[in-house]
Amino acid sequence: MTNTAQQNDMANAIRSLSMDAVEKANSGHPGLPMGCADIATVLFTKVMKFDPANPKWADRDRFILSAGHGSMLLYSSLYLLGYGDMTLDQIKNFRQLGSKTAGHPEYGFAQGIETTTGPLGQGIGNSVGFAVAEAKLAAEFGSDLVDHHTWVLAGDGCLMEGISQEAISLAGHLKLNKLVVIWDNNGITIDGKVSNADSTDQIARFHACGWNTIEIDGHDQAQIEKALLDAKKSDKPTLIAARTTIGFGAPKKAGTEKVHGSPLGAEELAGAKAALGITYPAFEVPAEIINAWRAAGTRSQNIRGEWEARLAKSDKRAEFERRMAGDLPSDYAAAMDAFKKKLAEDKPKVASRKASQNALDVINAVVPETVGGSADLTGSNLTNTPQTLPFTDADRTGRYMRYGIREHEMAAAMNGIALHGGYIPYGGTFLVFTDYARPAIRLSALMEQRVIYVMTHDSIGLGEDGPTHQPVEHLSALRAIPELLVLRPADATETLECWQIALEHKDRPSILALSRQNLPALRTEYVKENLSAKGAYKIAGDDNADAVIFATGSEVSIAVEAQKQLAEKGVSAKVVSVPSMELFAKQSDAYRASILGNAKARVAVEAGISMSWDKLLGDKGRFVGMHGFGASAPAEALYEHFGITANAVVEAVTAQL
């Protein structure tokens, strides 16, 4: 190693703060910050473009700590660089209630945290979306306004997770050359040596996926700098394999799993500081070292100033700022309303997946920031429109992501696109395969990102493909995720309204659960108000009926049929369509009471399990739906077989009266 004394001092400042914070919290992961301190020092003080005084500068480089357990590496660096909200007190309150310095980096908690990481592989998964958004924005607005890189620090765990393969194969295919992944190649996982569980030749693997690769000593700052700068010249995404020592400096624990996820302990900590030449007290980084960091932190201020000047002069400024603010275009509302009127006139009988495509025809024409896609089910999800030419290595203006058979990466990439800003991602697969994407869907919700999941074939109504492809528990399991909007529209008008809900919630992800099979038009009169936005509303029948029948999606028409049959028998019923339980729960008590009513009978019908309905149904309500896995047969036969019919609803009502 040929690091200068100052280079070592700057890296040791990260190590020192990280050791101290973990020790004080008596919890956390010192190994990665100590091992990657040289990498972070070079990356943040010499290579990356950002401005701590303007942390949301649109053209900043993005840094993603995919190995999120090493959070103190990021917090220490942000503090040293002079990010205003990352105070020394925050460092001292690492992992304490209410601090910005959570155990893993949480998006929105502090400036400079670009995404929430911790669940392994998610950061590298997000990074592909960041790089896609950058490439698209640059193609749309020019490299004068958009020209930045996405830097990822990933550990062995990230590379072992399956999602990493989906991410790197997609990034390599798309030749996302402004994406750089630095692999903290320390040879250690929680259970011991990586070689106990994995023998993958990662360099060969990334090569096989179309990546540029560089191997370096991750403690040699000159090598690190050269590699980072070389990576920027590549026409492919770059993997920098950096050999490091986990817990670098710890006299007994360095290079072992013992330093991964526990405090060093007083003795080992003192020994590490002695070995590293750190002579200052805990948390007290000397002023000259901090000053060197802070000076580096201001490196890009001129570049940012020039950028601001270019933006001020640009004729694209208003549109660029609208995009980055995430506001919808001014002509959006009128276009949606006009289409809603047309739907009331046309009364189309279509599958809600087709209704979704029809809505997208309108949306994609007036909302240029949508980026569609599908995990290789375009013709089934109907996520394409005439506007959605593919995004490829040759055409960065394309608005359609051919995600391939990579549901998990699709979701993670959409998180990255949304987090980057400038675009609204939507992407499709079958509803049952939300299971494959669930860790990333959870993060959409935790990070409060506008990511729109277009999930078709949403019940046994998909028919012959059978139980492996039929969601049964999925509506309930998705409704269980906090903050996620689960939207299941009943006809073309509700589908349009649900798209409006999804687009207009800037800080929540949505799942549109859409039918394969055709559904009759139920909303046959134009109403300007978005009725679906109430979550639940009366769609048919009498206000003060003896029975209330709740239903969603493809089962609303079954409920309406049951209501007609009941009327013939002299039983008054009302049908309540419930496109979103989450939105209904937010309505006023008075509205909720008016919907629930004082009916003597209460029934819910949905082609899934009852769990998420139990609260609405209460002690006396009855459920018509699924009670186990589905089966392989034509859809009509399955609805009969599982007893999800108007007759069954009628019986459930009459049994209560």
Place this chain on the structure above:
Amino acid sequence: MTNTAQQNDMANAIRSLSMDAVEKANSGHPGLPMGCADIATVLFTKVMKFDPANPKWADRDRFILSAGHGSMLLYSSLYLLGYGDMTLDQIKNFRQLGSKTAGHPEYGFAQGIETTTGPLGQGIGNSVGFAVAEAKLAAEFGSDLVDHHTWVLAGDGCLMEGISQEAISLAGHLKLNKLVVIWDNNGITIDGKVSNADSTDQIARFHACGWNTIEIDGHDQAQIEKALLDAKKSDKPTLIAARTTIGFGAPKKAGTEKVHGSPLGAEELAGAKAALGITYPAFEVPAEIINAWRAAGTRSQNIRGEWEARLAKSDKRAEFERRMAGDLPSDYAAAMDAFKKKLAEDKPKVASRKASQNALDVINAVVPETVGGSADLTGSNLTNTPQTLPFTDADRTGRYMRYGIREHEMAAAMNGIALHGGYIPYGGTFLVFTDYARPAIRLSALMEQRVIYVMTHDSIGLGEDGPTHQPVEHLSALRAIPELLVLRPADATETLECWQIALEHKDRPSILALSRQNLPALRTEYVKENLSAKGAYKIAGDDNADAVIFATGSEVSIAVEAQKQLAEKGVSAKVVSVPSMELFAKQSDAYRASILGNAKARVAVEAGISMSWDKLLGDKGRFVGMHGFGASAPAEALYEHFGITANAVVEAVTAQL
């Protein structure tokens, strides 16, 4: 191609039946069966070891159609080979209600279906478990009794899914040389050319993961046979990359996505048959072709006879048969009971994850067929015991799988181990990461396999790692999966009982949700009966109390503390521990009524969301638990912060009285 006329006829029989069945069903996937007919013909009639007359023969080769949508390839082959239950009527009833020929192969529906496939990547994921089980059994019982191969047919979709990377990197690391994956390299996915979405050099990728690779023309039966036989000689797992034409023979649609997942249509079907030289009517394969297949089907009868003779003479016969039957050993029950008595005496205050390890100490000593493991969290999950030496390429007797940071593959491999027979797999990660494994967990349930998930750090009680690591919705989301037992024990005795439940349910998977934090002993008196097996039972308080407090796991002690506080206030309460909602739902009405009681107040306390409790709570019940994501802080601070305390329970009770 140099195929003989008979070879072509035999392959065309698969093509013909597959085209006809899909056409008749007006639904299904003809492309793969037509493209892989040559591969299947060689594999089934020349290479694989099996006996249609004894489909469960323990030493048979296993075939896994990872590309499950090509189900007609398997059904056609099983019919042609003479499997008794795969009749021509079944072929004609493809994808109809009640048939054995479901849209995707469903385990248990017909002989010769070794695993349920369809969700892409799962079959290749399972296959690693099959190969592990074979290697272990061979090491234990000798190659005289166990010496077979696992053959997988996988498509581009399987290889694009992230789980495939976890599977192949694990298989390569473990040098599972009796695993052979045939890649149907047809260059087509549903959305079009593979090259639209992926540019991975699969050969290089598999090499990087330690695999032997062979490239062949997948329509040249001589090449196929040579490759399959060469693969058997490798000391590594083998990938055979077979170039094929999807929909081989279809005059207009072959080689395109149009033939992937839809019937050919009458004209194209007729054209295909003409091109292939198929002159017989739909479903009427000529006798001489069937006879050639049936003769091949009997190929291994002598080998099986010799194997039966060896087994009959073996001194390991009884143990081998017990293992394959999945029965527990005779000394298991007494050992568990003795430990239960000891627990009642010792009254240990331990985390339930530690209680689980203590139970495993007993179990692994008397149940030699357990195969433990962890996704790189051994020291956290506490899934290891003195018996669990690692399973490695050098030691196939090892009883511990170092799964690496591969939660999804861990679950899929456990499915494979269970399906193969001879072993009971259990494996651990954090409960929150069930999300990563959910598609495979769902298949454990759908296939009714005894797979035991040891999921620790089961609530905000994990503390400082924060919301990304804290399960909140997971207990409800897992309870939503049909057939899955979700077991959350409250102390060491309940933990033992939950292990008994998991082991004694031969046909259901279980999830043990275990605490990080210490829990007091609540079951302080020995009771022989497995009280947890009732699902819910009174653990403290008065039978006819004014209030009933339901709780699980780490919250039961909170409920007991609340009950004591209430007693001091003169309010009688009973605490009901609910280790399993699923088992409680199966109890008699009388028992359930006795537990629910006529209490005026009903409260449930669980450090998760309320959804799965709504039914038990009913209209008037109150819930003490989580209402959104967690936070990063010490566990005690989080319980206070989120109001999951004895005080909160007391308040919830008194508010109702």
